[in-house]
Structure formats: structure tokens, C-alpha cells
Amino acid sequence: MKKLISSVTLLALSLTPFVAAQATPEDDLKALRAYFKKNMPNPDLSDYKNGIYAFNKDARAQWEEIEEFPPYEIDLDKGKELWEKKFKNGKSFADCFGSDLSKIRPKYPYHDEAKDTIVTLEGDINKCLTDNGEKPYKWKKGNIAALSAYIAKAAEGTKITTMPKTEKAIAWYNKGKNFFYAKRGQLNLSCADCHVYSASKWIRGDNLGPAVGHTTHFPVFRSKWGALGTLHRRYGGCNKNIRAKPFKAQSDEYKALEYFEAVMSNGLEINGPGARK
């Protein structure tokens, strides 16, 4: 009898799902938002999409004036041109993405279960080009940023709904999460060191933006670049700033990071392209 009970217990224990050591993405999201609410000057959640301009009133006034007639207007025109231009084979981007522009940006980034990879908007833009026999764009600036800006603008105000559901998707999410919280570079800093633990604080003459709301306004027109750039361009630049060797744009590392960051901005509105310092 004893042997039967213990073997049944053993069987029962082996059947209960093994609880993963990592919290679920939903838990992480709650925890991060609670952290920001408690530790930082407290804007409305919906204002996080404006980064530091949610906290710094003086900078916000200047920024709002810039956004009234923004420098990326020229790029939006270019993006429209690229969207409408037909490929050599007669097709165009609408054949890959569908003709409803407002529905495109909110899809990305997403986890492709079959290929077990993260798909980004820039990734699909270049896939559309190569699928149709055209030369792909460079990943970080120029045409890809202009087209991405045009597509993002069309979805302005739509909420981000990225949330991993399958085990494989969660694995990619965790990859990004680990990257975000890991120390790197000669300065031995993690993304979190600046964008969570020091968010809203001063770094020389700038404020550090919070991780929540990080991805909503990309591609971004940075005054420093004097041009538009993609999210992965900024990731590389940020890594260089802490004297770490940057990863390549659209590498697995940055795609996982983008996926994680999009989840942390779940529920926030898309407001790309944006103007920043």
C-alpha cells in the first residue's frame, strides 16, 4: 500500500507542470510599470510614449514646437514616394503588406512560430524587396527609415498589442529581457541601469528616457544624426556609447531586444516617427 501511494505521488508530481523560474511577460509588465509609478515623477501611462518630454516641461515646450513642423516631413514625403513606386516586376509594397497602411505597423514585431524567429517591420520591408527581385535597403537609415516612418505615421494612435503567447515566443522574449538587464561594455552598464534605475535623471545635458514607451516613436529623427534612423540604429549607437561592440542591425540579439521592449510598451500608442535630440 505504501509503495502504491508513493509511486502515485511520484507520478502526480511528475505530471504537474514544471513552474518556470522566470516570471511571465504579463507579470514583468506589471512589475515594471509599478516600479516606474513608484520611483519616478509620475506622468499618465499614456504619456510614456513621449519619453522624457513627459517629465521635462521646458524640453517639452521646445519639442512640441518642433513637432508642429517637424524636420522629418521631408522623409515622410520620400516614404510615400517609395510606397507608391512600382517594382520592376510591376508589383509594389502594397502587394506584400496589403493596401491598408494603418494596419501594418501595429503588427510588428511579432514571433513567427513556424520559423521560430522575430519578424520586424524593417525585416519585412527588405523581404518584400528581395522577394520581388529588387535590391534591399540598408538597415539603419535612408530609404528604409523613410518608408518605415511613412508606415508608422499611418498607424498613429493605434495601441501596441505585442505579447508572447507560445513557449517559443516567450523564449525570444526572455532572450530580449536578459539582454536588457545584462551588463555590457567597458562602462559595464545594462540597458536597465539607465532606462529603468536612472530613468528621468540627468546624463550630462539630457534626461534618460524610461524603457516603457521606448519603441513607440520609432523610426526617430535625431538632431544628432540630422536624419531619420531605425530602432536598431539606435541600439547600436547606445551600445557604442557604453563602449560595447554593437551587434548588427536586425541581428537576433537586437530583434529579441525589440520584441522585449515592444512588450514593455504594450498598451501604449504608436507615435512614430518622432523628433528627438
Place this chain on the structure above:
Amino acid sequence: MAKSTIKLRTKEKGGKIQVKALIKHPMETGLRKDKKTGKKIPAHHITKVVVEANGKPVLTADWSGSVSKNPFLSFSYAGSKDDTVKLTWTDNTGKSDSIEKKIGEK
């Protein structure tokens, strides 16, 4: 009609006319080197901007290579909302472009 290099916005604000313009121009200083050939990229920048209201100049600007690429210009002048504003730029290669709009016209 060729696409204009100038985006012009005007509006009446506080009794004055506010003029904002975004101009598409490379504004090369002439000091940058081509990364591949090592040769200097020739200077190509706007040298003069004239803004007229009803044919009379309200702003003239002498620019050089120190003004950034795709320059943005913003200023106000004492005028009325029935004005017609015209902005003309000329660059060091002799090229120029201009645009004319009524106040508030898109």
C-alpha cells in the same frame, strides 16, 4: 510642375504673421571628404534667402555652409492676413527655387 524644395506654412498669430519654412537642400560645406575617394565634396549650399510679403522684402538672409542640411526657418513680421508671402532661395551654384502662398494656405 516640378516638386518644390520648400514647405511653407504661414499663420496669423497675435497681430503678427508667423512664417515657417522647411527647405530641402544638402547644404554641403565643401569641407567634407568623400569616404570612398578621399576627395572633398564640393560646397553646395544656399547663400541667400529672400522672403517677400506682397512683393516687398520682409526678410533677407545670407547663409553659408554652417547652416544645417534641410534648413528650417521661422520668423514673424508685421503684416495682415490678406498678405501673399513668397520665399526664394539661391545657392552657390546659381540654382534657386521659390514658393508663394497666401496666409494660411496649405
